[in-house]
Amino acid sequence: MEYQFIKDPIMGFRVKMSDEHMLVGRWLNEELPFEQVAILLETANDLPISKQVMVVDGKEIRLTLSHEEALFESHALFHQSDDISKYADDALELDEHGLASGCGYEDFMELLLAWHQFTNRS
Template structure:
């Protein structure tokens, strides 16, 4: 999983100073991180807490329902999926004549548990370091 964290001080004014870029196949991971948490490290800490419980074998898996994107965790992997993949209330077959279909490409991505933890720790450190620099 390749990613880059970016801070643009010029965009701090509009609240978009922190950004992430992920490789194409993991782009939804970046969307999940920014849309569900952004720089709110208190909320992100809840994910770290779940991960600690999984590592200590207190729980075997955890599902975190997000507004747009959700996370499934177990000891071996993290799966990030757009909630749109699981919407049952709309019968998409009525749109067949319009040649519309749900494009599932880019709506889910998975990675190993340890890689996911490393990425989250790197994001947390990046936010903390850059918040210190902003205060100077």
């Protein structure tokens, strides 16, 4: 997973990620408050032992974290198909590209730890 942390004087702390993981970057930039990163790290560290699944619902993105993977899904994926069918005459459709992304548990934990260290030292 490729990423770059940026400290922008106007936008604050930001992360840029590859297109494949753009939703993960959006989740870090927009959904996860800085003060929650340490709490999430601590809770997520127990997942390999407990084998439980953790779900974090944000305003626009849901994180489902297990001891194997981190799955990010935009809430737009969960719209009922009958809602979209009302617009069939207008030739509109839901573009699912960029609405789901995932990575392994270890990669996610490395990213989260690096993000935590970056935002706390700057």
